[in-house]
Amino acid sequence: MNALIAFIKKEFFEQIRSNKLLILLMIFFAFGIMNPAIAKITPWLLEMLADSLAESGMTVTGVTVSAMDSWVQFFKNIPMALIAFVLMESAIFTKEYATGTLVLSLTKGLARYKVVISKTAVLLFTWSAGYFLCYGITYAYNAYFWDNAVAKNLFFSIVCQWLFGIFIIALMVFFSTVSTANTGVLLGTGGTVFACYLIGLVQKANKYLPTMLMDGNSLIHGTKSAEEYTAAIIITAAITLSLFAASIPVFNKKRL
Amino acid sequence: MEMLRIEGLYKRFGDKEVLRGLELSVPEHSIFGFIGKNGAGKTTTMKTVLGLLKADMGEIFVNGERVLYGKTDTNRYVGYLPDVPEFYSFMTAKEYLRFCGEITGMSQKENASRTDALLSLVGLSKETHRIAGFSRGMKQRLGIAQALLNKPKLLICDEPTSALDPVGRKEILDILLAVKEQTTVLFSTHILSDVERICTDVAFLNEGTAILQGKPADIKGGLQTKEYRIETKGAEGTALLQNAFGGMRKIDENKIIFSENDHDLSDVLRFMADQRIALLKMDQPEKSLEELFLEVTKK
Ligand SMILES: Nc1ncnc2c1ncn2[C@@H]1O[C@H](COP(=O)(O)OP(=O)(O)OP(=O)(O)O)[C@@H](O)[C@H]1O
Ligand SMILES: [Mg+2]
Numbered sequence: 001m002n003a004l005i006a007f008i009k010k011e012f013f014e015q016i017r018s019n020k021l022l023i024l025l026m027i028f029f030a031f032g033i034m035n036p037a038i039a040k041i042t043p044w045l046l047e048m049l050a051d052s053l054a055e056s057g058m059t060v061t062g063v064t065v066s067a068m069d070s071w072v073q074f075f076k077n078i079p080m081a082l083i084a085f086v087l088m089e090s091a092i093f094t095k096e097y098a099t100g101t102l103v104l105s106l107t108k109g110l111a112r113y114k115v116v117i118s119k120t121a122v123l124l125f126t127w128s129a130g131y132f133l134c135y136g137i138t139y140a141y142n143a144y145f146w147d148n149a150v151a152k153n154l155f156f157s158i159v160c161q162w163l164f165g166i167f168i169i170a171l172m173v174f175f176s177t178v179s180t181a182n183t184g185v186l187l188g189t190g191g192t193v194f195a196c197y198l199i200g201l202v203q204k205a206n207k208y209l210p211t212m213l214m215d216g217n218s219l220i221h222g223t224k225s226a227e228e229y230t231a232a233i234i235i236t237a238a239i240t241l242s243l244f245a246a247s248i249p250v251f252n253k254k255r256l
Numbered sequence: 257m258e259m260l261r262i263e264g265l266y267k268r269f270g271d272k273e274v275l276r277g278l279e280l281s282v283p284e285h286s287i288f289g290f291i292g293k294n295g296a297g298k299t300t301t302m303k304t305v306l307g308l309l310k311a312d313m314g315e316i317f318v319n320g321e322r323v324l325y326g327k328t329d330t331n332r333y334v335g336y337l338p339d340v341p342e343f344y345s346f347m348t349a350k351e352y353l354r355f356c357g358e359i360t361g362m363s364q365k366e367n368a369s370r371t372d373a374l375l376s377l378v379g380l381s382k383e384t385h386r387i388a389g390f391s392r393g394m395k396q397r398l399g400i401a402q403a404l405l406n407k408p409k410l411l412i413c414d415e416p417t418s419a420l421d422p423v424g425r426k427e428i429l430d431i432l433l434a435v436k437e438q439t440t441v442l443f444s445t446h447i448l449s450d451v452e453r454i455c456t457d458v459a460f461l462n463e464g465t466a467i468l469q470g471k472p473a474d475i476k477g478g479l480q481t482k483e484y485r486i487e488t489k490g491a492e493g494t495a496l497l498q499n500a501f502g503g504m505r506k507i508d509e510n511k512i513i514f515s516e517n518d519h520d521l522s523d524v525l526r527f528m529a530d531q532r533i534a535l536l537k538m539d540q541p542e543k544s545l546e547e548l549f550l551e552v553t554k555k
Contacts, residue, residue: 002361003360003361005358006358006359007359009355009358010344010355013346013347014346018346100342101342103306103338104336104343104356105359107331107334108331108406109328109332110328111328112328252326253326255309
């Protein structure tokens with residue numbers, strides 16, 4: 001137990017001293033402000049452009065924005081923040097393989113599964129902290145400028161998107177135990193999401209795919225009901241748990 | 257008692273057979289020199305002992321307990337210094353040792369005192385910079401400190417002296433000598449003078465097996481064909497001897513060498529006494545480990 005705590009402590013230490021945590025929180029913070037800001041300046045932007053739009057035959061009349069526009073921005077921007085997260089944290093295992101630092105800890109009797117648990121815990125924490133920071137900021141600004149009540153199923157859609165992030169973390173951890181290099185992690189994670197996207201082109205398959213959880217916009221607009229997400233949630237949770245569970249035996253047999 | 261026993265160890269990488277039935281026995285409280293050329297398989301052997309590599313065949317016992325690949329149980333007896341030690345560069349030496357102590361489950365108090373003691377042993381107690389800025393010598397010394405942290409019964413060092421200058425090498429050898437009372441040391445090297453300086457036992461690794469193994473003195477003794485070197489006063493005595501005894505080699509104008517297989521020493525001495533040849537010096541020239549190593553690995 002002490003060894004586990006020590007290793008988790010070391011992981012956090014690394015996140016802080018390498019400035020990764022700070023940079024990630026700043027990215028999420030920036031997106032959190034950007035969402036309402038873009039919504040706020042949209043009417044003004046359109047007004048500025050009104051003349052040139054009129055020339056091309058479009059007329060802009062009294063555009064009004066609400067919290068809804070800001071939430072649409074949120075669900076559009078959060079995948080970008082997630083990509084930044086993946087790019088910054090993808091080497092969390094592979095860097096230790098490359099330098100050989102893990103070998104010394106393991107030869108001191110640290111159980112291998114504790115390495116997997118520690119790194120997973122830190123990833124979960126970092127993602128959750130950044131994500132809910134972004135959410136909190138957007139929520140607060142929206143409440144100040146407009147009214148958050150217009151967005152239907154808001155909390156549910158937020159949880160779905162968060163769960164998708166955890167699914168991505170499970171992919172990162174799993175591909176980190178399988179491959180030895182950073183590129184393997186990125187290809188594996190990116191490839192899986194891309195495969196989901198391709199399968200999703202078949203409309204009927206869509207509601208079973210983890211990528212469905214990113215579709216928060218349909219939820220807040222009410223074009224889809226929460227029940228329609230049940231299958232995707234169950235399947236994503238099952239895949240996520242299986243990936244975490246598989247990572248430990250794979251890592252146990254890994255050549256370091 | 258044996259601290260480490262390796263039985264019939266085989267390991268191949270692809271079609272390259274690195275270890276072919278290696279047998280090794282490391283007695284307790286020995287300083288065991290594991291000698292082999294570059295690429296002989298020293299690092300491979302050590303990593304297998306640590307459960308980091310999977311053996312194709314064979315068994316390894318540390319302190320009587322079997323080593324299993326992927327399991328770290330036997331490593332609680334072992335301190336390991338890799339050939340190129342790498343530490344978490346964002347920590348200081350002290351933070352790193354503390355972290356290692358926590359991983360091994362030391363109590364706070366023991367951890368603190370042990371860390372301080374080891375830092376001063378390796379001369380890093382005043383170092384407050386992060387490891388990122390350390391020289392190779394400093395990393396090697398920190399490596400020894402972390403390997404000794406949990407008072408291992410077996411200290412495995414992979415070429416601990418290779419990267420160091422003569423002063424640094426001596427420091428490390430002195431540390432190894434100093435810890436001999438508390439632990440068994442297995443270290444690999446290709447610097448044979450280091451081996452002659454501190455080792456109580458040696459093994460030569462060649463073509464995947466230990467071709468020679470034992471106490472340095474026994475190995476030297478066992479392998480030397482006994483030769484005598486005789487130095488006479490003036491060149492005439494040497495000439496007389498060469499005429500009388502066939503197969504004597506002249507190595508200088510008043511020095512000859514002969515093997516005890518060819519002539520009996522007492523016969524030669526009697527002849528010298530009869531002929532009144534003045535004897536200046538007589539000895540048995542000894543081959544160094546280095547010469548022996550080159551000799552046995554050549555065939
Ligand atoms: N992971 C690996 N994959 C393929 N071949 C390997 C691997 N590790 C080692 N080898 C090969 O095994 C042989 C033995 O390597 P090893 O590192 O054990 O030698 P060594 O005795 O430690 O040499 P050195 O004195 O250079 O450190 C080498 O020929 C090397 O090419
Ligand atoms: Mg080596």
